Amino acid sequence: MPTVPVLTDAAEAVAVAAALAARFRLHAAHRDAERRLPQAELAELSASGLLAVTVPREHGGAGLGARALGDVIRLLSAADASIGQLPQNHFFFVEVLKENGTSEQQAFFYAQLLTGARFGNALAEKGTRHALEFATRLVERPEGRFLLDGVKNYATGALFADWIPVFALGADDRLTAAFVPADAPGVSVVDDWDGFGQRTTASGTVRFERVVVPEDRVVPHHLTFDRPEVFGAYGQFIHAAVDTGIARGALEEGGELIRTLARPWGEAGVEKASEEPLVVQKFGELALLVRSAEALLEKAGDAIDTARRDPADPEAATEASLAVAAARAQADTAAVTVSSDVLALIGTRGASRELGFDRHWRNARTHTLHDPRRWKIQHLGDHALNGVTPPANGIV
Structure with a gap:
């Protein structure tokens, strides 16, 4: 390379x-x-x-x-x-x-x-009861090798990857990570992602058919959850950063379209849509949503970094999980709301396919489906009201 x-x-x-x-x-x-x-x-x-x-x-x-x-x-x-x-x-x-x-x-x-190598992923599966359950298996064979079999979906990045890390069940159904070269025999990556948003992530299907995995490419991921951890919070934090970015992108592009393309409502008595008091007021509310999402994202990042400095401190790990839950929930609201409501300020011209502004809402709505906002709020509420610590399940 x-x-x-x-x-x-x-x-x-x-x-x-x-x-x-x-x-x-x-x-x-x-x-x-x-x-x-x-x-x-x-x-x-x-x-x-x-x-x-x-x-x-x-x-x-x-x-x-x-x-x-x-x-x-x-x-x-x-x-x-x-x-x-x-x-x-x-x-x-x-x-x-x-x-x-x-x-x-x-x-x-x-x-x-x-040297610039890229990891993809093979995590999610469609056929299981819920997102935390896996059917893909990693079976130990003689001579320090494993056989990997299974089908993964929503494999964002796999099509572009040098290595495809896989979550699979190993011995005693313990969660294990296997790092597999993208061109390994038995690996096939299918570009069948058809989501209406995040269209170019190629989040399709990966199939593993009797893929040989050397022992030195296998990591016992289940050990992560035997101690205070911020691993789950870290993954959610990056998702929150994506949504916060979508919100900021929609706000900035929307503002440019309001200034250059939008017409004021006739009753406003102004020359430009950007001078219409009701437009300014609403845009300010949307800007507040974005600023709050960005502030909570920064607070969550600091909380994770603090917890990592003392990995044995369960209170720091709890605070990191809660801070990320708040950031994730607010980023969800900001991305979906801003990308939708700013269209009302742009007006009919904002619906033009040539502009492509609708991609912001489609991207926000698609990405925020990744895991439900309602459970972020649930964990925040249960802790604030009852002192219940969020679970160590890899997604909080």
Whole structure:
């Protein structure tokens, strides 16, 4: 692979993300309209060094915390929500390695990431009773090998990946992560994603048929939940950053359309829609939603970083989970509300397919279906009212 720069700190990573976002924004509407997969853009993302920013410093990376990564994902998502979502599981599985990977596994995969390698994902399954249940199995065979069989869905990033990490049930039905090369025999990735939003994430199907997995590519992920953890909060935090970015992107693009295309209501007695008092008032309410989502995202990132400094502190882990639940819930509201309500301020011209503004609502509504806002509120309420700690289930 070509030489990839090693980014050294949060300021550099955010600056690189902002520069990429400015370029990715230019053709985001056309990529969505034509469902043109962002192959070139992801190659640029890999070449930028951003995909290695959470590699620990002792392994040659920047070792960025959650707060800084949230800024990176938010900026990318504001420009193109599909590109913003694509690295979510990449960074998620970097954390899987940090949690329970051996020193040899960490050294090998961190070196891969520093050259721009991409992780996809094979997590979700359609045929089980709920999202926390898996049927895919990893069966131990002689000579330190395993056989992997199963079908995964909503596999965001797998089509573009060098490695496809898989959640599967191992011995005694314990949750295990297997890191599989995307071109391994028995692996097939199908681009059958047909969602009306996040159209260019290629979140399709991955099939594993008697895939041989060496022992040194298997991580005992179930150990994560035997101790105070913020792993689940971290994954949800990145999702919140995607939604917060969508909200900001819709607000900024909507504001530009109000200033340049929208007409004021005749009774307002003003020359421009941007001068109409009711438009200004409503736009201010939407801006408040976005600001609150961004503030809660920053607070959640800080809470995760604080908890990681003292991994044995259960109270810090609880606070991180609650802070992320709040950020996730507010980002959901902001993304869906802003991307919808700003259309009423733009007026009929906002419905033009040529503008492609509807992608913001479609992206927001699709991505926020990932896991329900109602359960974030449930955990916040149960803790505030009854002192109940959120469960350690990997999604809170």
